[in-house]
Amino acid sequence: MGKITLRNVAKRFGEVAVIPDIDLDIDEGEFVVFVGPSGCGKSTLLRLIAGLEDVSGGTITIDGVNATELPPAKRGLAMVFQSYALYPHMSVRKNIAFPLKMAGLPPEEITRKVDAAAKVLNLTNYIDRRPGQLSGGQRQRVAIGRAIVREPKAFLFDEPLSNLDAALRVNMRLEISELHQTLKTTMIYVTHDQVEAMTMADKIVVLNAGRIEQVGSPLELYRSPRNLFVAGFIGSPKMNLLGGAAAAAEGAATIGIRPEHLAVSATGGLWSGTVGISEHLGSDTFLHVQTDHGTLNVRTGGEVGLHHGDSLWLTPERDKLHRFDAQGMRI
Amino acid sequence: MARAVSRQRSLLTGILAWTLGLLIFFPILWIVILSFKSEGDAIATPFAMLAAPWTTEAFATVQERSDYLKHFWNSVVVSLGSTLIGLLIAIPAAWAMAFVPGRRTKDLLMWMLSTKMMPAAGVLVPMYLIFRDLGLLDTLVGLTGVLTLINLPIIVWMLYTYFKEIPGEILEAARMDGADLRREILYILAPMAVPGIASTLLLNVILAWNEAFWSLRLTASDAAPLTAFIASYSSPEGLFYAKLSAASVMAIAPILILGWFSQKQLVRGLTFGAVK
Numbered sequence: 001m002g003k004i005t006l007r008n009v010a011k012r013f014g015e016v017a018v019i020p021d022i023d024l025d026i027d028e029g030e031f032v033v034f035v036g037p038s039g040c041g042k043s044t045l046l047r048l049i050a051g052l053e054d055v056s057g058g059t060i061t062i063d064g065v066n067a068t069e070l071p072p073a074k075r076g077l078a079m080v081f082q083s084y085a086l087y088p089h090m091s092v093r094k095n096i097a098f099p100l101k102m103a104g105l106p107p108e109e110i111t112r113k114v115d116a117a118a119k120v121l122n123l124t125n126y127i128d129r130r131p132g133q134l135s136g137g138q139r140q141r142v143a144i145g146r147a148i149v150r151e152p153k154a155f156l157f158d159e160p161l162s163n164l165d166a167a168l169r170v171n172m173r174l175e176i177s178e179l180h181q182t183l184k185t186t187m188i189y190v191t192h193d194q195v196e197a198m199t200m201a202d203k204i205v206v207l208n209a210g211r212i213e214q215v216g217s218p219l220e221l222y223r224s225p226r227n228l229f230v231a232g233f234i235g236s237p238k239m240n241l242l243g244g245a246a247a248a249a250e251g252a253a254t255i256g257i258r259p260e261h262l263a264v265s266a267t268g269g270l271w272s273g274t275v276g277i278s279e280h281l282g283s284d285t286f287l288h289v290q291t292d293h294g295t296l297n298v299r300t301g302g303e304v305g306l307h308h309g310d311s312l313w314l315t316p317e318r319d320k321l322h323r324f325d326a327q328g329m330r331i
Numbered sequence: 332m333a334r335a336v337s338r339q340r341s342l343l344t345g346i347l348a349w350t351l352g353l354l355i356f357f358p359i360l361w362i363v364i365l366s367f368k369s370e371g372d373a374i375a376t377p378f379a380m381l382a383a384p385w386t387t388e389a390f391a392t393v394q395e396r397s398d399y400l401k402h403f404w405n406s407v408v409v410s411l412g413s414t415l416i417g418l419l420i421a422i423p424a425a426w427a428m429a430f431v432p433g434r435r436t437k438d439l440l441m442w443m444l445s446t447k448m449m450p451a452a453g454v455l456v457p458m459y460l461i462f463r464d465l466g467l468l469d470t471l472v473g474l475t476g477v478l479t480l481i482n483l484p485i486i487v488w489m490l491y492t493y494f495k496e497i498p499g500e501i502l503e504a505a506r507m508d509g510a511d512l513r514r515e516i517l518y519i520l521a522p523m524a525v526p527g528i529a530s531t532l533l534l535n536v537i538l539a540w541n542e543a544f545w546s547l548r549l550t551a552s553d554a555a556p557l558t559a560f561i562a563s564y565s566s567p568e569g570l571f572y573a574k575l576s577a578a579s580v581m582a583i584a585p586i587l588i589l590g591w592f593s594q595k596q597l598v599r600g601l602t603f604g605a606v607k
Binding site: 083 | 498501503507508
């Protein structure tokens with residue numbers, strides 16, 4: 001349960017093609033993350049799968065059934081919205097019970113399922129409160145509760161953590177991953193935060209301007225980005241991209257090297273440079289080094305003894321060097 | 332210093348507000364006073380009139396001459412009926428305009444409002460003829476229908492404004508949760524818009540209750556509401572101030588009482604969305 005297939009899916013708003021043509025396979029039980037910059041069409045794609053928007057072309061199949069023309073309610077999917085979209089006039093209990101009530105379940109069964117979901121999500125003490133009386137994290141849990149009670153074929157998350165503060169976001173991220181491990185249900189998760197994508201996903205779909213740039217596991221994307229866009233988008237801090245002579249020496253139009261794949265030496269190396277800003281995170285230090293090829297970001301240990309203005313040499317690890325042609329595609 | 336100024340200002344605005352309030356309320360007060368005087372005293376000079384003895388004579392005569400309860404009932408049926416039917420039509424209409432607007436929604440709204448700018452007298456003859464041919468003259472059904480149509484643009488506009496305040500994602504969540512359109516409106520939209528719907532209902536009951544133009548022209552006796560009942564006291568035999576005032580007091584009392592109890596709701600509804 002929970003296999004979703006997209007074939008030639010397109011979405012146009014008037015003259016504007018937000019999504020020109022997308023093919024995608026989502027397997028049963030997979031945690032798929034749609035990631036990309038604002039306006040890349042990731043939320044639209046999710047809403048097309050949900051049925052909240054009509055496709056302009058192509059087909060969406062859910063568990064072998066053509067769902068392209070089905071209304072949202074008939075697709076058997078549950079969605080968690082960025083704004084939580086809780087029903088403000090209902091208690092937590094009634095919020096979670098709402099989809100079950102719509103499905104026409106008997107009251108005893110509704111009560112049993114709601115109580116079970118509330119217990120899993122630590123909401124038992126708040127069950128009679130209204131959403132207005134809850135904190136952001138609690139509201140998000142209610143929204144998730146409302147999604148899980150239905151036992152949907154798949155969960156759709158639309159940037160569910162972006163309204164939470166940083167600490168809570170990390171917690172909720174773990175809770176959602178935990179939930180996926182327990183339920184083993186297909187989850188599609190939309191975010192612009194590549195850290196969320198890397199940490200949660202089985203499979204990442206990188207989107208740019210309505211097109212899929214690459215699909216793969218987090219490590220596949222990290223190790224072998226298919227093009228410059230993916231190379232620059234996945235990884236934090238960003239991959240260093242160099243053109244000109246440095247790239248030509250490697251037989252490429254552009255080369256990329258991640259901050260963690262540059263070796264630092266005081267005595268010799270490939271590129272010489274001067275330390276500019278250094279960011280001390282405790283566990284790591286990020287040095288911004290001015291070289292002849294531009295400013296490079298370098299990751300070093302936490303206790304590094306380098307300061308502003310110090311000279312050093314940088315050498316990329318050869319097997320970690322990424323080469324791209326003039327079209328920006330991986331060589 | 333600043334304190335003295337602000338006290339002066341609040342005193343000034345207080346006086347201004349009370350003066351304005353009294354000015355607006357004065358005609359009603361005068362009618363109430365007149366209704367408790369005898370017919371002879373009512374046409375005396377104001378000071379003589381005020382000094383004259385109080386009596387409920389006018390009310391007794393009015394109750395004797397015409398059946399107040401029948402007109403009252405007609406007013407209730409017509410004002411509540413037209414408002415409820417109006418709401419039934421306007422809620423789905425406002426839903427559609429607020430949540431699935433088309434390219435012409437704004438124009439449609441403006442057009443609906445523009446019908447309120449047309450002088451009613453302009454369509455009096457065709458309306459009268461239609462009513463006559465359909466046998467709707469002096470019937471509650473006919474009057475309710477006409478008042479529904481007259482107030483529908485206002486109801487749609489008010490509800491549209493309230494619905495616009497409700498986040499679309501909540502309705503989408505309901506759709507994902509398996510609610511069809513009917514249940515989405517019934518369980519989610521309507522309860523969330525209760526303050527707006529309530530003030531729309533109140534305002535329209537008041538408007539329909541006080542409506543006189545069509546009530547006077549399309550009814551005679553059977554379906555005549557309270558506005559027609561008041562008008563019947565301004566007759567060719569002459570004006571009878573005391574009786575006319577007594578009839579007016581009896582006509583406006585129910586709606587005044589309703590307005591008094593619901594004023595908080597009414598004000599809240601009318602200023603809803605003004606401050607976010």
